[in-house]
Amino acid sequence: QENTGNPPEYPDAGVAVYAAIDFSKSFDITSLCWGWWHESRFCMRWHHWVIRQEPGSRKRDYQRHLNAWEKYPHVTVCENSVQYESVREKLWELKQRTNLKRIGYDAMGGMKVNMEGWGDLEDGYNAETDLPMSRYPQTMVALGPATYLFEGFAKDRKFCLQDCAVAQYALANVVLEGNVNGAYRPSKSPHKTRLKA
Secondary structure: OOOEEOOOOOOOOOOEEEEEEEOOOOOOOEEEEEEEEEOOEEEEEEEEEEEEOOOOOOOOHHHHHHHHHOOOOOEEEEEOOOOHHHHHHHHHHHHHHOEEEEEEEOOOOOOOOOOOOOOOOOOOOOOOOOOOEEEOOOOHHHHHHHHHHHHHHHHOOOEEEEOOHHHHHHHOOOEEEEOOOOOEEEEOOOOOOEEOO
8 A cells, every 4th residue: 555656647758668468368367567667666557357257157256346347447348258459459559658668478378369460579579560578487587586676666665556456456366486495476376385475
């Protein structure tokens, strides 16, 4: 709560923006976060894609929240499956309205979308036609340093986070997974060895 604020939807023109997207594997939440520095604080905004399932189907835990969530302008409710074209449209809007430098995503995840035509900074990126997608595996090696950095920013109140019930729901399901080397990263898997936050 101490890091919650009311950042604008987009920063001033020319300010560098960095984004990350977590594609859902099935009926999980697909979430986009984008952020930028404003003076001494890092502002962050969200957009989420949630799935409404047909009555009688196996429900995900968040289904009970959909009636409230669908009223938020930064939540898109999809029927029965992820609407990846809607995700792509939002990313293009972000690129067109900001000085977007990079969109990180988990290339090792089980995302069911053909990335052809989305763009890739590592494979002949074309700024005119492509999105600045950047592969970022959610491994201990990759996420360990970022986890420490995020923790330090939170403790020092360097964030200005958009108040968001969906993000609060998701963060409540996250714990820290550690290894024998003392590194740790966020995890939501119930099968991992956990650390107390």
